[in-house]
Amino acid sequence: MVTIAAEPGTKPSKKTTFDARPTKTTAIQDSKSYTAFRIFNATAIILICAVTLYPFLNIVAQSFSSEGFINAGQVNLIPRGFNITTFEVVxxxxxxxxxxxxxxxxxxxxxxxxxxxxxxxxxxxxxxxxxxxxxxxxxxxxxxxxxxxxxxxxxxxxxxxxxxxxxxxxxxxxxxxxxxxxxxxxxxxxxxxxxxxxxxxxxxxxxxxxxxxxxxxxxxxxxxxxxxxxxxxxxxxxxxxxxxxxxxxxxxxxxxxxxxxxxxxxxxxxxxxxxxxxxxxxxxxxxxxxxxxxxxxxxxxxxxxxxxxxxxxxxx
The missing domain is CATH 1.10.3720.10 (MetI-like)
Known part of the structure; x- marks a missing residue:
């Protein structure tokens, strides 16, 4: 708080004060429709990435899996029966x-x-x-x-x-x-x-x-x-x-x-x-x-x- 007093020899007047403290900024809040759009957009992108990455991750898991688990269809995203024989031979x-x-x-x-x-x-x-x-x-x-x-x-x-x-x-x-x-x-x-x-x-x-x-x-x-x-x-x-x-x-x-x-x-x-x-x-x-x-x-x-x-x- 800053107070400005009257100069000497002048008629006293009401003191003027200025608040030097920074004013608090008001954050702009997103509308409900925009928030719903962001949630929908993020969900859609995550689903698209998951659908895109699944075949590649499945190939990676199969390349490190053993023959029994692959033929039984038990390999999805995690290798089963870790095996690198094919890598060595190829x-x-x-x-x-x-x-x-x-x-x-x-x-x-x-x-x-x-x-x-x-x-x-x-x-x-x-x-x-x-x-x-x-x-x-x-x-x-x-x-x-x-x-x-x-x-x-x-x-x-x-x-x-x-x-x-x-x-x-x-x-x-x-x-x-x-x-x-x-x-x-x-x-x-x-x-x-x-x-x-x-x-x-x-x-x-x-x-x-x-x-x-x-x-x-x-x-x-x-x-x-x-x-x-x-x-x-x-x-x-x-x-x-x-x-x-x-x-x-x-x-x-x-x-x-x-x-x-x-x-x-x-x-x-x-x-x-x-x-x-x-x-x-x-x-x-x-x-x-x-x-x-x-x-x-x-x-x-x-x-x-x-x-x-x-x-x-x-x-x-």
């Missing part, structure tokens, strides 16, 4: 690691090529002064709904001599039109003042893209890298179609052959009891081993989804 198969290395190579090379082509094409199409821009965008969108078909594509790849090569895997799907349109929309909202300033400083179009645009587009680039990496990592049909030699298969085709019974468990080695254990959970083990690396990639790129697509850009 991971000792040289062909599994050969196909695994092929998958890594195919994914890295394909993602690199796809990002270079998608980024450059999206940046060019984002410029409204580009001649023929509407035509090129229309051609790109047209390919989202129509394609030549399976047989013409196979004939084309075979005629180009790309069968049984890495190029049959990485080139046909090098550009995803959906990813292209997303990046084009991002570049259209990019600050033109920065590009004009860089142009005044003497940078060429490629210099502006490499030294100005790309460093400020890390969020959308990381997002596209994740989309492409997941796409190429999980792809198997093109390899199954264009590759004839087992040593060239990606690990997804290795898994497909196990699921289809094309590769018998006896090829993995082991005695009769060991073969029975392998047959019971070899599918769960190979699924876990193939999906685990791509799942581990998400935490490193998740921050770009949280911070937003416009991370690092300059607001106009």
């Amino acid at each position: 991971m000792s198969d040289p062909m599994f690691w050969r196909n695994y290395a092929n998958t890594v190579i195919y994914t890295v090379v394909a993602t690199l090529i796809a990002m270079i082509l998608t980024t450059t094409l999206a940046y060019a199409l984002s410029k409204k002064y580009l001649k023929g821009r509407t035509f090129f965008i229309g051609v790109a969108v047209f390919t989202m709904f129509f394609n030549g078909g399976l047989i013409p594509n196979y004939v084309l790849i075979n005629t180009l001599g790309m069968t049984n090569t890495i190029w049959a895997i990485v080139l046909p799907n090098a550009i995803s039109i959906f990813n292209l349109l997303v990046m084009k929309a991002f570049f259209e909202n990019f600050s033109t003042e920065l590009e004009e300033a860089a142009s005044i400083d003497g940078l060429t179009t490629y210099g502006i893209l490499w030294r100005v645009v790309i460093p400020l587009s890390k969020a959308v680039i990381a997002t596209m890298v994740l989309f492409y990496a997941v796409q190429f990592w999980n792809a198997w049909f093109q390899a199954f179609l264009y590759l004839d030699r087992r040593e060239l298969y990606p690990v997804t085709v290795y898994l497909r052959n196990l699921l289809a019974g094309a590769t018998g468990t006896e090829q993995l080695g082991g005695e009769s009891a060991e073969s029975t254990q392998i047959a019971s959970n070899v599918r769960a083990v190979t699924m876990l081993l193939t999906t685990l690396p791509i799942i581990c990639l998400y935490p490193f790129l998740q921050k770009y989804f949280v911070r937003g697509i416009m991370l690092g850009s300059v607001k106009q």
Whole structure:
């Protein structure tokens, strides 16, 4: 409490007081409808997460369970009769690691090529002064709904001599039109003042893209890298179609052959009891081993989804 008294020589007046204590803020309470919405929203998200995670957790539990409990249908979320025999046998198969290395190579090379082509094409199409821009965008969108078909594509790849090569895997799907349109929309909202300033400083179009645009587009680039990496990592049909030699298969085709019974468990080695254990959970083990690396990639790129697509850009 602060009291202000009258100055000497002046007529006494009523003292004026000011309360210097901070006023208490009043918290805004949520309405009943908004509280009900939050409860419903949280419940729905929890249920969706549970439904999504259950199949994966069940596969993890089966991969570490013994054959008796799996065949009896007693494995849900917790492993029963802990057993790692199948892990030891599958991971000792040289062909599994050969196909695994092929998958890594195919994914890295394909993602690199796809990002270079998608980024450059999206940046060019984002410029409204580009001649023929509407035509090129229309051609790109047209390919989202129509394609030549399976047989013409196979004939084309075979005629180009790309069968049984890495190029049959990485080139046909090098550009995803959906990813292209997303990046084009991002570049259209990019600050033109920065590009004009860089142009005044003497940078060429490629210099502006490499030294100005790309460093400020890390969020959308990381997002596209994740989309492409997941796409190429999980792809198997093109390899199954264009590759004839087992040593060239990606690990997804290795898994497909196990699921289809094309590769018998006896090829993995082991005695009769060991073969029975392998047959019971070899599918769960190979699924876990193939999906685990791509799942581990998400935490490193998740921050770009949280911070937003416009991370690092300059607001106009």
